[in-house]
Amino acid sequence: MSRIVVIGAGLGGLGAALRLQGMGHEVTVVEQCAKPGGRASQIKDAGYTWDTGPSLITMPWVLEEVFAAGGLNFHTEITMRELDPFYRIFWAGEERHLDFVRDREAMQAEIAKFSARDATAFPGYMDAMKPIYEEGILGAGRRKFDSIAQLLRFTPRMVKLGAALPLHFATSRHFSDERIREAFSFHSLFIGGDPFRVPAIYGALVYLQFLDGVWYADGGVYAIIEAMARALDVRCGDGVARIETAQGRVTGVTTVGGRHIAADAVVTNADAMRVHELLGRPRPRRRLTPSMSAFLLYLGTRDRFERLGHHTLLVGDGYRRFIKDVTGGRQLPANFSTYVHAPNRTEPAMAPDDGDSLCFLLPVPNLRSGTDWAVHSEALRDALVADLEQTFGLTGLGASVRVEHRMTPADFSERLGALDGNAWAMEPTLHQSASLRPPNRDKHVRGLYRVGGGTHPGAGIPGVLLGAEITAGLVGEDFGRGTGTHGKPHAARA
Numbered sequence: 001m002s003r004i005v006v007i008g009a010g011l012g013g014l015g016a017a018l019r020l021q022g023m024g025h026e027v028t029v030v031e032q033c034a035k036p037g038g039r040a041s042q043i044k045d046a047g048y049t050w051d052t053g054p055s056l057i058t059m060p061w062v063l064e065e066v067f068a069a070g071g072l073n074f075h076t077e078i079t080m081r082e083l084d085p086f087y088r089i090f091w092a093g094e095e096r097h098l099d100f101v102r103d104r105e106a107m108q109a110e111i112a113k114f115s116a117r118d119a120t121a122f123p124g125y126m127d128a129m130k131p132i133y134e135e136g137i138l139g140a141g142r143r144k145f146d147s148i149a150q151l152l153r154f155t156p157r158m159v160k161l162g163a164a165l166p167l168h169f170a171t172s173r174h175f176s177d178e179r180i181r182e183a184f185s186f187h188s189l190f191i192g193g194d195p196f197r198v199p200a201i202y203g204a205l206v207y208l209q210f211l212d213g214v215w216y217a218d219g220g221v222y223a224i225i226e227a228m229a230r231a232l233d234v235r236c237g238d239g240v241a242r243i244e245t246a247q248g249r250v251t252g253v254t255t256v257g258g259r260h261i262a263a264d265a266v267v268t269n270a271d272a273m274r275v276h277e278l279l280g281r282p283r284p285r286r287r288l289t290p291s292m293s294a295f296l297l298y299l300g301t302r303d304r305f306e307r308l309g310h311h312t313l314l315v316g317d318g319y320r321r322f323i324k325d326v327t328g329g330r331q332l333p334a335n336f337s338t339y340v341h342a343p344n345r346t347e348p349a350m351a352p353d354d355g356d357s358l359c360f361l362l363p364v365p366n367l368r369s370g371t372d373w374a375v376h377s378e379a380l381r382d383a384l385v386a387d388l389e390q391t392f393g394l395t396g397l398g399a400s401v402r403v404e405h406r407m408t409p410a411d412f413s414e415r416l417g418a419l420d421g422n423a424w425a426m427e428p429t430l431h432q433s434a435s436l437r438p439p440n441r442d443k444h445v446r447g448l449y450r451v452g453g454g455t456h457p458g459a460g461i462p463g464v465l466l467g468a469e470i471t472a473g474l475v476g477e478d479f480g481r482g483t484g485t486h487g488k489p490h491a492a493r494a
């Protein structure tokens, strides 16, 4: 049995810890925040409950597998409910809305509300996404990707499938109506990717929702975090200040509070672009670009805003300009496109009586923009609420607020240690993907591994949990304890 320290109790850290513990290792998770979860934390106030970050669950079998690998039964721990429609999309100044529904004929009827031609293109789009999902997401996302040679072998096939083209461009080859193009390419925003620049491999994120559904966990995503953390030794409230090494191999960690924990291996879930700081080493020559950030507004309202579904997207005027401002810009966006989560649509206990528990996610530039959030947060909040009232018909939202919380890029930086306050690790562009990301197993320090949004395959609930499988497998290779895949391997479905 080896002693393993996991730095950080985000989903990836907890996933790796569960797998490693299931393999028979002695695992300690060290988290700097007061509770586990990282980006997937929770706020409770006056009877309202909000998941702070992820809310939309896809590929639920990945969760089943990680629980099983840790000796837990996912379905006795967590009650899952399928959401259909997955989400509703409204566009500014447009009466019609688009529901994403799982039944493919019903989905065609939804698309036909905007374009009959695009409705007929939908089956062809799904056929094109199938091999990208199977080979690009499942094939590459479940194995280590740590050499350029491997990348060179993988790339021609992806090029042939059109998966290396920019996502919005590739989507536009199938659909002609701009709203349908936006609807089928916004998904990369959930992992911090600009739909106009990231590769079309992320188009498969739509395909997999139709394949496996979109799910909600009772109690929110945080119920999953709690179930994972309960099974582990998670020590919160004292972060790791330093990863200790001797003769090129890790020997343990020292916490900010001065505690030393000896370890044979260290798995870090801390921001992958800052691991050199924990090692006391200079910044690597290759500078990675962190993702955009997010401004999150958690509102507990007296009234219910029935226009909103469980998941709703509100697309503002000038969407393309908006994306440009938040991904590369130096200024806050002038028009807003937001995602809204209203969990009490599915689980009434998430808000009191007639009220709503609403989380608004507005993508914003990260701290490289130079925005002083202590100064701008209030004005942005007011402008966003006014826009939601005027542009998207949420009349009376501001006056209905009983309790409110928010999270800005400064919080991502200060609370979670995110470089430049990024919300989704590094940008998932082509030149920051697969073996061009920081590797799951460090190439210079023996016994050091990475997990989470900043390593392969990347961000998102399934992404970081598939990454946990890869990382645990590498620890297993090095320490001779299983492969980290105790769960039944998932076969690609038709």
Ligand SMILES: Cc1cc2nc3c(=O)[nH]c(=O)nc-3n(C[C@H](O)[C@H](O)[C@H](O)COP(=O)(O)OP(=O)(O)OC[C@H]3O[C@@H](n4cnc5c(N)ncnc54)[C@H](O)[C@@H]3O)c2cc1C
Residues within 6 Å of the ligand: 007, 008, 009, 010, 011, 012, 013, 030, 031, 032, 033, 036, 037, 038, 039, 040, 052, 053, 054, 055, 056, 057, 058, 190, 191, 238, 239, 240, 241, 269, 270, 271, 294, 296, 361, 415, 416, 417, 423, 424, 451, 452, 453, 454, 458, 459, 460, 461, 462, 464
């Ligand atoms: C607003 C938002 C909405 C999202 N929505 C979705 C969604 O709907 N569906 C989806 O699939 N994905 C979504 N995502 C993405 C998903 O939430 C993340 O990719 C995932 O939760 C990140 O997990 P992680 O393993 O990288 O850990 P993180 O959540 O990044 O956690 C890392 C942990 O490490 C800790 N840490 C850092 N440094 C130290 C240190 N030195 N010592 C100790 N601890 C340390 C941090 O405090 C933190 O707890 C969303 C993300 C955000 C931000």
